[in-house]
Amino acid sequence: MASQARQDNAALAANTTPEAVVVRFAGDSGDGMQLTGGQFTLSTALAGNDLATFPDFPAEIRAPQGTLFGVSAFQINFGSTDVDTAGDAPDVLVAMNPAALKVNLPALKPGGLVIVDTGEFTKRNLEKAHYDASPLDDDTLAPFTVLKLDISELTMEAVKPFGLGKKEALRCKNMWTLGLALWMFDRRRAPLHDWLKAKFAKAPDIAAANIAALDAGHAYGETAELSGPLRQVHLDPVPSEAGLYRTITGAEAVSLGLVAGARLLRLPMFFGGYPITPASAILHHLVRMKEFNVTTFQAEDEIAAVCAAIGASYAGQLGVTSSSGPGIALKGEAMGLGIMTELPLVIVNSQRGGPSTGLPTKTEQSDLYQAVYGRNGDAPMPVIAARSPGDAFYCAIEACRIAVDYMTPVMLLTDGYIANASEPWKIPDPDSFERSPVEFLTEKNGPADADGNATLLPYARDAKGARPWIKPGTPGLMHRIGGIEKQQGTGNLDYSPANHQAMTDARREKVANIAVPDQQVELGQEGGKLAVVGWGSTYGPIHQAVRRVRKKGMDASHIHLRHIWPMPKNLGELLKSYDKVLVPEMNTGQLKTVLRDQFLVDALPLNKVSGQPFQIAELEMEIGKFFDGIPGDEGGEVDPNTAQLPNPVGVEK
Amino acid sequence: MNAPAKIETTLKDWETDQEVRWCPGCGDYAILKAVQRTLPQLGADPANTVFVSGIGCSSRFPYYVESYGFHTIHGRAPAFATGIKLANPDLDVWIITGDGDGMSIGGNHTMHVLRRNLDCQIMLFNNEIYGLTKGQYSPTSREGTRSPSTPQGSVDHPARPCAFALGSGARFVARGFDVSKKLPEVLMAAHAHKGAAFIEIFQNCIVYNKDVFDDFAAPKGAEDRQLWVEHGEPLLFAGGTKGLKMDEGACGLVVVDVADGDWQAAGVAVHDKANRSLAHMLVELPFGPYPMALGVIYDDPRPTYEASVLEEKARACEGKEPNLAALLAKGQTWTVEN
Ligand code: SF4
Numbered sequence: 001m002a003s004q005a006r007q008d009n010a011a012l013a014a015n016t017t018p019e020a021v022v023v024r025f026a027g028d029s030g031d032g033m034q035l036t037g038g039q040f041t042l043s044t045a046l047a048g049n050d051l052a053t054f055p056d057f058p059a060e061i062r063a064p065q066g067t068l069f070g071v072s073a074f075q076i077n078f079g080s081t082d083v084d085t086a087g088d089a090p091d092v093l094v095a096m097n098p099a100a101l102k103v104n105l106p107a108l109k110p111g112g113l114v115i116v117d118t119g120e121f122t123k124r125n126l127e128k129a130h131y132d133a134s135p136l137d138d139d140t141l142a143p144f145t146v147l148k149l150d151i152s153e154l155t156m157e158a159v160k161p162f163g164l165g166k167k168e169a170l171r172c173k174n175m176w177t178l179g180l181a182l183w184m185f186d187r188r189r190a191p192l193h194d195w196l197k198a199k200f201a202k203a204p205d206i207a208a209a210n211i212a213a214l215d216a217g218h219a220y221g222e223t224a225e226l227s228g229p230l231r232q233v234h235l236d237p238v239p240s241e242a243g244l245y246r247t248i249t250g251a252e253a254v255s256l257g258l259v260a261g262a263r264l265l266r267l268p269m270f271f272g273g274y275p276i277t278p279a280s281a282i283l284h285h286l287v288r289m290k291e292f293n294v295t296t297f298q299a300e301d302e303i304a305a306v307c308a309a310i311g312a313s314y315a316g317q318l319g320v321t322s323s324s325g326p327g328i329a330l331k332g333e334a335m336g337l338g339i340m341t342e343l344p345l346v347i348v349n350s351q352r353g354g355p356s357t358g359l360p361t362k363t364e365q366s367d368l369y370q371a372v373y374g375r376n377g378d379a380p381m382p383v384i385a386a387r388s389p390g391d392a393f394y395c396a397i398e399a400c401r402i403a404v405d406y407m408t409p410v411m412l413l414t415d416g417y418i419a420n421a422s423e424p425w426k427i428p429d430p431d432s433f434e435r436s437p438v439e440f441l442t443e444k445n446g447p448a449d450a451d452g453n454a455t456l457l458p459y460a461r462d463a464k465g466a467r468p469w470i471k472p473g474t475p476g477l478m479h480r481i482g483g484i485e486k487q488q489g490t491g492n493l494d495y496s497p498a499n500h501q502a503m504t505d506a507r508r509e510k511v512a513n514i515a516v517p518d519q520q521v522e523l524g525q526e527g528g529k530l531a532v533v534g535w536g537s538t539y540g541p542i543h544q545a546v547r548r549v550r551k552k553g554m555d556a557s558h559i560h561l562r563h564i565w566p567m568p569k570n571l572g573e574l575l576k577s578y579d580k581v582l583v584p585e586m587n588t589g590q591l592k593t594v595l596r597d598q599f600l601v602d603a604l605p606l607n608k609v610s611g612q613p614f615q616i617a618e619l620e621m622e623i624g625k626f627f628d629g630i631p632g633d634e635g636g637e638v639d640p641n642t643a644q645l646p647n648p649v650g651v652e653k
Numbered sequence: 654m655n656a657p658a659k660i661e662t663t664l665k666d667w668e669t670d671q672e673v674r675w676c677p678g679c680g681d682y683a684i685l686k687a688v689q690r691t692l693p694q695l696g697a698d699p700a701n702t703v704f705v706s707g708i709g710c711s712s713r714f715p716y717y718v719e720s721y722g723f724h725t726i727h728g729r730a731p732a733f734a735t736g737i738k739l740a741n742p743d744l745d746v747w748i749i750t751g752d753g754d755g756m757s758i759g760g761n762h763t764m765h766v767l768r769r770n771l772d773c774q775i776m777l778f779n780n781e782i783y784g785l786t787k788g789q790y791s792p793t794s795r796e797g798t799r800s801p802s803t804p805q806g807s808v809d810h811p812a813r814p815c816a817f818a819l820g821s822g823a824r825f826v827a828r829g830f831d832v833s834k835k836l837p838e839v840l841m842a843a844h845a846h847k848g849a850a851f852i853e854i855f856q857n858c859i860v861y862n863k864d865v866f867d868d869f870a871a872p873k874g875a876e877d878r879q880l881w882v883e884h885g886e887p888l889l890f891a892g893g894t895k896g897l898k899m900d901e902g903a904c905g906l907v908v909v910d911v912a913d914g915d916w917q918a919a920g921v922a923v924h925d926k927a928n929r930s931l932a933h934m935l936v937e938l939p940f941g942p943y944p945m946a947l948g949v950i951y952d953d954p955r956p957t958y959e960a961s962v963l964e965e966k967a968r969a970c971e972g973k974e975p976n977l978a979a980l981l982a983k984g985q986t987w988t989v990e991n
Contacts, residue, residue, distance in 0.1 A: 042985055045985075045987065046985070046987050048987070048989070191985065237989075240989050241989065242988075242989050242990055243988070243989060244982060244986050244987075244988055245986060245987050245988070245989060246982065246983075246984055246985065246986045246987075247984075247985075256980065256981055259977070259980065260977060260981075263975075263977060268740070270736060270739065270740055272736065289980065290966050290969040290970055291969070291970040291973035291974070291975045292975045292977070292980070293975070295739055295740070295962065295966065297735065297736070297739060297962075299732065299735075299765075300732075300761055300762065300764075300765040301761060303729060303732065303762075304729065304731075304732035304735070304761075304762055304765070305732075307725065307726070307729045307732035307733050307736065307762075308732050308733065308735045308736030308739070309736055310725075310733060310736065311705075311723075311732065311733035311734060311735060311736025311737040311738075311740070312736035312737065312739060312740040313736075314723055314733070314736070314737060314740075315736065315737045315740035315741045315744065316740060316741065317740040319736065333726050333727075334726060334729065336726075337725060337726050341723075427981050427982050427986065428981065429978065430977040430978050430981065431978075471741070472700075472701075472703045472721035472737070472741070472744055473700060473701055473721075473741060473743065473744055474700060475700040476700065477700070478699050478700060478719055478720050478721055478722075479721070479722075480669070480671075480715050480716050480721075480722035480723070480724065481722070481723055481724070482715070482716075482722075482723065482724025482725065483708075483724065483725065483726055484724065492671065493671070493716065
């Protein structure tokens with residue numbers, strides 16, 4: 001049985017080189033798995049493989065050691081072809097303790113390789129992981145290829161010369177494991193050595209011990225290859241566009257994009273934030289970019305963070321605030337004021353599982369309604385969604401531009417997955433972006449009054465429907481603004497029915513007419529059997545799933561929205577050119593509802609709210625159901641004349 | 654930041670063409686006039702002055718002052734003011750708030766703007782009632798206040814704005830009342846103070862909480878119950894016939910009679926505006942047995958928030974060029990060649 005399973009392992013045990021490999025490092029939250037994963041990611045990028053990662057850590061800061069809920073994991077998918085997702089089932093699982101094994105084993109591919117640290121499989125740890133008997137002794141691991149190593153002991157041995165205490169010595173375990181992983185995938189150790197030396201510059205002993213552990217893990221691989229199930233895998237670099245690359249997380253990309261966006265507009269940036277997972281990382285990044293004329297403000301609460309940002313915008317800077325769902329909810333009233341007073345503001349929402357506190361460290365894209373509709377009154381606001389960590393950079397620039405061009409708050413949606421995940425990113429040339437310095441109003445803009453004096457119209461509108469931006473401190477332009485309905489033009493209080501109608505219409509039209517590029521088809525063509533429409537971080541899995549089904553001859557196309565509000569003008573016609581429209585989302589069907597409302601198309605939902613991203617395979621299966629019994633679903637060309645597609649059963653969950 | 658040039662203006666220059674919409678006889682009118690009288694004396698520049706308010710009767714104030722004005726949302730004026738001041742520290746920022754706005758829904762922001770010591774003037778109009786929403790009791794209403802939401806009389810204990818301000822770390826605390834002739838003087842002192850200056854102004858809501866401050870603020874006959882404190886002067890009231898003495902045993906102030914103006918003989922304490930303990934005692938004096946302490950109770954500046962933020966920013970930027978290309982390429986990079 002076990003030997004049979006072993007032969008099934010296509011990726012690693014067989015003597016072929018796979019296109020892509022998925023590795024998951026799992027351990028106790030104190031084991032440094034995120035760090036290990038992060039460094040492995042960097043070495044993968046340096047080796048020229050394409051990659052995508054998925055960090056998955058507990059909400060608790062110091063969860064009790066060895067428990068199931070304290071398990072922290074980092075998954076990376078890398079390969080010699082384009083990689084868009086963190087991968088489905090891992091080919092390799094590194095389990096640093098019984099709890100990590102228990103939590104992550106179900107995900108492992110049959111026949112996959114599992115590396116366990118036997119040193120941690122003590123009676124106590126087994127109990128904490130709710131194992132009655134050691135899974136190393138029974139047939140729990142039978143379907144897999146198993147490498148049992150006493151990593152604890154091997155690490156202790158390797159760092160012995162440095163005279164560390166037991167606790168400190170064991171801290172080097174993750175580096176030992178990383179060393180082994182580096183060997184497995186034929187990676188260079190030198191960048192890691194440099195990194196460790198820099199990281200522990202103040203404690204050269206610790207640096208040396210970690211390097212020794214890393215080298216020992218690497219050396220172990222070499223030796224084990226001769227005797228055990230291990231073998232080295234080399235993945236060729238992905239041929240990619242020439243240029244300078246780095247890895248980037250979504251949180252970094254948003255921060256860089258905001259800085260770039262403000263600079264292109266020649267504006268100082270003001271960032272108001274309040275600590276919340278997973279949005280805090282943006283504050284942490286921006287606070288280190290002050291030389292770009294960035295002021296950061298950690299406010300007393302979410303409300304103060306957005307209010308201060310609006311205050312800064314009022315005073316002539318680009319106000320930015322960021323949070324996650326619960327914090328965004330608190331900012332709602334202030335966003336309404338931003339819409340009412342027509343001031344620029346960028347709001348970044350790194351979405352997480354909800355409602356309420358929900359799943360703080362898990363990903364979801366369930367704040368679309370909140371972004372588009374979640375304010376009192378008719379309060380239209382543009383919404384942009386980033387599809388990947390690197391894309392978040394461009395989305396942030398776009399958000400800044402729209403906010404200022406149209407004098408409006410703009411919401412930028414990312415999610416926990418995008419915020420934390422990293423991918424290789426081709427570094428753009430900042431000079432390639434269009435600069436459009438902001439012009440503030442400096443002189444009265446209204447017609448002369450009866451005495452021939454010029455007048456001021458703070459709510460006069462330009463061709464785009466935007467009002468002028470007037471900085472306090474400007475001589476002669478004193479005026480008052482606020483949340484009460486304002487008279488057209490003058491901005492004076494005015495509750496009259498006709499005026500409210502006119503101002504509501506003006507605000508609506510301004511946002512509805514924001515220039516948004518026409519919607520493109522990512523993969524496939526305009527018209528056909530099935531459009532798979534996504535937004536945000538589902539880009540990767542949808543793209544790969546559509547790619548796979550198309551290879552099988554199914555006529556499915558991938559459409560991915562960046563502009564959630566207003567939507568591209570051609571979107572309705574585009575969607576109507578397909579027989580069926582399927583909308584996979586990590587929520588219960590929010591974009592689907594908006595599409596139905598906007599275009600009267602029969603958009604069908606495909607939903608997942610487990611806190612985990614879609615897997616390519618599950619999407620592939622669901623898409624495949626649309627083609628059941630249709631000629632061509634077994635491969636080959638799609639017959640464009642095929643009859644009406646059936647409605648697959650079980651899509652709506 | 655340079656001290657702004659003084660501008661010549663008159664009271665008229667600070668009036669807008671907007672119709673004032675407070676109830677006739679409301680104390681807000683007197684406060685508005687006091688402010689419009691004070692601004693020319695300060696040499697304030699309308700173009701450089703910003704009035705920021707929250708929600709409530711008092712928060713309509715900015716519409717009536719010919720300067721920049723931002724009527725924001727309920728309780729949050731201090732947060733907007735913080736963004737404004739950090740974006741442009743040269744602006745002269747006045748926050749207008751009320752007991753509901755600043756002590757209830759916005760209590761948190763009041764606390765933090767004081768703690769941070771943002772350079773601004775905070776005028777809290779205390780009328781001990783929610784006026785704009787038609788008369789519900791407020792966090793400063795006295796126990797037993799009958800209102801639409803407390804027909805049997807309120808049961809909760811009132812907050813004391815000045816004690817709250819001191820507890821939050823305020824470096825300037827003063828008190829006045831709407832029709833007082835001394836109000837401009839208090840406002841001048843608040844403006845002269847670099848940092849957050851907190852001024853509680855008792856304000857008569859003649860519709861929903863009429864004359865509740867008459868015991869010390871009535872136009873006639875209440876002077877004896879006012880104690881206008883002045884730095885370096887004895888704490889005297891009732892025409893100099895009474896004073897406050899420090900009772901070391903009780904660790905507090907007691908009322909003593911002063912015979913023939915000889916306050917020294919009576920042991921009357923001298924006001925020291927930099928004495929924080931004394932300030933705490935003065936703002937906590939129970940009115941009735943004691944007079945109402947008014948004027949500049951505490952004034953002891955320390956560095957302002959925006960100055961510290963700017964300083965820190967300057968330090969962080971030292972020797973760094975804002976090179977965007979370098980920023981984007983930070984960390985480990987690799988080159989792909991074709
Ligand atoms: S309700 Fe009271 S506080 Fe409000 S305007 Fe009327 S009198 Fe003034």
